[in-house]
Amino acid sequence: MASYRYERDIDPKDIAPRKERQYTRKERWANWWDYNLKWVIIIGIAVAFVAYNFIGQYFFVTKPDYNVAVVAPYYLPEDTVNALQDALAAYGEDRNGDGKVVVTLNVYTLDYSDTETQTESAAYLTMAGTTKLATDVQGGLSSVFLLWDPAGFEESTGSLRYLDGTLPAADSDEDWWNMVYKWDDCPVLAGLDLGDYGPDTTQSRSGSSQEYMSQFYVGMRGAWNSGTADNLAGGEEFWQKLTEGAASTAAPEG
Numbered sequence: 049m050a051s052y053r054y055e056r057d058i059d060p061k062d063i064a065p066r067k068e069r070q071y072t073r074k075e076r077w078a079n080w081w082d083y084n085l086k087w088v089i090i091i092g093i094a095v096a097f098v099a100y101n102f103i104g105q106y107f108f109v110t111k112p113d114y115n116v117a118v119v120a121p122y123y124l125p126e127d128t129v130n131a132l133q134d135a136l137a138a139y140g141e142d143r144n145g146d147g148k149v150v151v152t153l154n155v156y157t158l159d160y161s162d163t164e165t166q167t168e169s170a171a172y173l174t175m176a177g178t179t180k181l182a183t184d185v186q187g188g189l190s191s192v193f194l195l196w197d198p199a200g201f202e203e204s205t206g207s208l209r210y211l212d213g214t215l216p217a218a219d220s221d222e223d224w225w226n227m228v229y230k231w232d233d234c235p236v237l238a239g240l241d242l243g244d245y246g247p248d249t250t251q252s253r254s255g256s257s258q259e260y261m262s263q264f265y266v267g268m269r270g271a272w273n274s275g276t277a278d279n280l281a282g283g284e285e286f287w288q289k290l291t292e293g294a295a296s297t298a299a300p301e302g
Contacts, residue, residue: 112152113143113287117190117202119181120264121159121174126247128257129153135240139289143282152188159210160200184225188276191269191283194289196266198228198298209270211296216270225298228265234294237266265298266291 054169094270118124126183158177184190187206191207195201202208208227209215216227232238242257268287271277 054283061269068237071100081088084221103123110150111144111146112150113137114140114151114192115190116151116153116183116194116265117181117184118153118155118194119153119199120157120162120196123250124153124155125253125257125260126248127133127245127253128221128242128260129155131242131245132240132261135242136290139236141282151250154180154184156184159205160197167261185269188269188271188279191280192287193267193269194227194231194261195267196263198267199224201267202227208267211268214270225300226297228267228298229291230298231262231264231266233296233298234266234291236290236292236294 114136116132118129128149131149137149140149140151143148156177158174158181180206181293185205193201198208203224207217208224210226211229216223237256242261244255245257245260246254269280269283270274271280
């Protein structure tokens with residue numbers, strides 16, 4: 049029970065309920081920002097990141113009109129890649145309506161030779177290159193293939209068609225030489241002005257890009273279903289222009 053002294057000293061003002069303060073709109077907004085500013089910043093950064101990637105992907109990233117795959121046991125010189133992309137674009141059309149013709153070289157570094165004789169670094173490149181190439185082949189990305197080892201490529205992927213446009217039987221890789229031209233078999237390719245290449249981040253040599261590419265074969269991706277055919281749309285006309293006047297000298301012995 050409270051003492052008399054305690055009750056006597058109580059001021060009625062002290063026990064009267066305090067009147068709730070009415071904040072102005074400006075003060076309410078200030079309090080809200082104090083408590084939620086960090087979440088606004090986090091959400092804003094997330095939205096900006098998504099918007100940046102969306103806009104960059106659909107508006108600022110150049111979309112190729114044609115994809116050409118290069119499969120070799122080593123990297124192509126950067127100068128050769130750039131020269132090839134520019135030179136091949138002269139034989140294509142603006143298929144996506146962006147006002148320019150763009151050819152993208154998709155370079156896959158892998159070696160089809162006996163893996164037991166490969167160095168550890170070469171085996172790693174082959175594994176990584178095989179994974180990337182499988183995505184290309186399964187998705188029907190590239191229509192034209194520039195191949196260092198067409199026999200190994202066809203045995204591994206079975207994705208090339210014959211030079212007359214027909215498709216080989218399932219799992220047929222025994223006559224790969226009927227599916228490719230040598231680079232020098234094609235007057236258009238052998239006549240490209242590709243200039244020279246110099247040392248870069250992947251190799252230390254210099255030389256003629258045309259001479260470098262003369263070691264390759266060129267083949268066309270086959271389409272066994274309508275989905276692949278749709279993905280490769282436009283590739284047939286491109287292939288015909290690149291191989292115009294070609295006569296194959298490819299043979300089993302390479």
